Every structure is written in structure tokens, then in C-alpha cells.
Amino acid sequence: MTVPLYRAKAEFFRTLGHPARIRILELLAEQELAVHELLDRIEIEPSNLSQQLAVLRRAGLITQRRSGSQVLYAISVQEVRDLLIAARRILFGLLEDREQLRRDLGSPAPSGLDGPGAPGLGS
Amino acid sequence: MTVPLYRAKAEFFRTLGHPARIRILELLAEQELAVHELLDRIEIEPSNLSQQLAVLRRAGLITQRRSGSQVLYAISVQEVRDLLIAARRILFGLLEDREQLRRDLGSPAPSGLDGPGAPGLGS
DNA sequence: TGCGGATATGAAGAAGTTGTCAAGTGCTAA
DNA sequence: TTAGCACTTGACAACTTCTTCATATCCGCA
Structure with a gap:
């Protein structure tokens, strides 16, 4: 199949x-x-x-x-590492957008991720 | 939070x-x-x-x-495209490994994905 | 041979996800 | 103002996934 x-x-x-x-x-x-x-x-x-x-x-x-x-x-598949890194990048991009929006709106909605800047892959 | x-x-x-x-x-x-x-x-x-x-x-x-x-x-996030392409690559890698294994074992287990080689992102 | 540490497996209820149906909302045009 | 597309939302049964608990299995060593 x-x-x-x-x-x-x-x-x-x-x-x-x-x-x-x-x-x-x-x-x-x-x-x-x-x-x-x-x-x-x-x-x-x-x-x-x-x-x-x-x-x-x-x-x-x-x-x-x-x-x-x-x-x-x-x-067993090293490329998975790249995938995780790509996901991390996207995630921070999304977070930034949301923060930007929050600033623009002046709305007080919190709830985010840990900040960027951790070494390694960052868990 | x-x-x-x-x-x-x-x-x-x-x-x-x-x-x-x-x-x-x-x-x-x-x-x-x-x-x-x-x-x-x-x-x-x-x-x-x-x-x-x-x-x-x-x-x-x-x-x-x-x-x-x-x-x-x-x-809204163009990088998602890269992620999908990366996933595709990994998937074909996994499939190849499985086929390799199958050949090595001579086992007749089918069940795979559509072959590679499709244009675009390949759905 | 028998024990204990290191893992794996099975089962079962809780929790989460999915597809579908019925009932909305918004917009355009008659 | 009402008909009718184009979408969206809410609700709920069917399913899948998670977590936990109990029970195995495998191995090295006394």
C-alpha cells in the first residue's frame, strides 16, 4: 500500500x-x-x-x-538536528511577531516561551 | 507564564x-x-x-x-516551507533505509511512500 | 541458581483530537 | 430586505494518544 x-x-x-x-x-x-x-x-x-x-x-x-x-x-538520522533547529528559529520568529503585535496593540497578554540565547540546541 | x-x-x-x-x-x-x-x-x-x-x-x-x-x-512564516522540505528529505532517507534493510533481509514487507522525484514541494 | 538493576511491554482510564452535522455570521446583489 | 453564496463556529460521538501501574525480560554477579 x-x-x-x-x-x-x-x-x-x-x-x-x-x-x-x-x-x-x-x-x-x-x-x-x-x-x-x-x-x-x-x-x-x-x-x-x-x-x-x-x-x-x-x-x-x-x-x-x-x-x-x-x-x-x-x-539514526542526523538531519533531524537541522529540523529541530529550524523549528526553533520559526518558533522565535512567531514569538517576536506576537510580541510586536502586543506592543502595537498595547495589550497586556503575556504567555511566551523562554527567551532565545541559550547555547546548543536549546531545549 | x-x-x-x-x-x-x-x-x-x-x-x-x-x-x-x-x-x-x-x-x-x-x-x-x-x-x-x-x-x-x-x-x-x-x-x-x-x-x-x-x-x-x-x-x-x-x-x-x-x-x-x-x-x-x-x-505568515516563509521558513515553514524549508521545514516541509527538510521533512521530505528525512522521510525519503528513512524510506531508503527501510528498503535497504528489506533488501538485506530479503523480507517481503511492502508499505512505503510515493516515490521521490515529484516537482515542487511534493504533497 | 538466584538477585537486583536496567529496560520493556501490556492494560486501562484520562485526556486530547478528529470528522460531521446543524446553526451561525458577513457580504453582495437583486 | 431578503436570497444566497462563502465561511465559521459549536457540539458531540468516535478515535487516538498519554500516563501510570503491574508485570515481564535480560544481564552481570554473588
């Missing part, structure tokens, strides 16, 4: 559409990590992490390999 | 995670279009289209303007 490309794209983006999965990808984009190392860096239950890893694995975005008693994960 | 960036990113990707919304963005990436023109090109109920447009509007990805009795939509 052939999936139209726009459907596959949507599915792909939905795979990225979860905070924990984003963090996992960002962390793995820097280096291979064991599950317990991810666990140290992400606030999430072990079983939940395992499930999110499974989602990314099924999508083919990360790979698993065993080393003794631990399991190491790595990004 | 401040939203951590990884959360905002996830939300952003979720916004893209719908076939109709992908098509809308791809079509609008080429030119401004009225709702009924989108309707001609996407197989979807008017009310459903309206809702998907509303989702994209709320996310700040598209803008609306009225012209007589019709409503014209346009992309």
Missing part, C-alpha cells in the same frame, strides 16, 4: 509532537546515551521513557544497541 | 501533524488562496477545512484577510 507523501509527513511530525520525544532527540543529537542517562536528564517515569523511545524507534529516528546490562540509544 | 522551549516545539510539531494541515501549508507556500480554492484542491468538508485553518491561524502560521465575500489565506 502506498501512503501519500502529505500523510507520511503528518505522521512524521506527529512523531515529533511530544515534549519528551523532543528532549530525547535533542539529547541524542549530541551523543549516544543509555536509557538511565536519559532518565537523569528528563523528568519522566522509566516506563514512560521506554514507550517514547519505542515510538521514536518505530519511526526509525533512533537506534538501540545493547552494551552489557544497559541499552544505548542514538539518533 | 513561561513555556519551556521543548514544550513549545512539541506543540508546534503537533500543529503540523495533520495531513490536511500539511497540504494547506504546502498550497499556501506557493500562493495566497481563498478558502474555496483550497477546497477545490483538498478533499475535505468545508467545515473541517475551516477548523484546520483555525488551528494554523491560532498557531500563527497563516494569516487571514477578507476580500469581498471571500477569505484569503496566506503563509
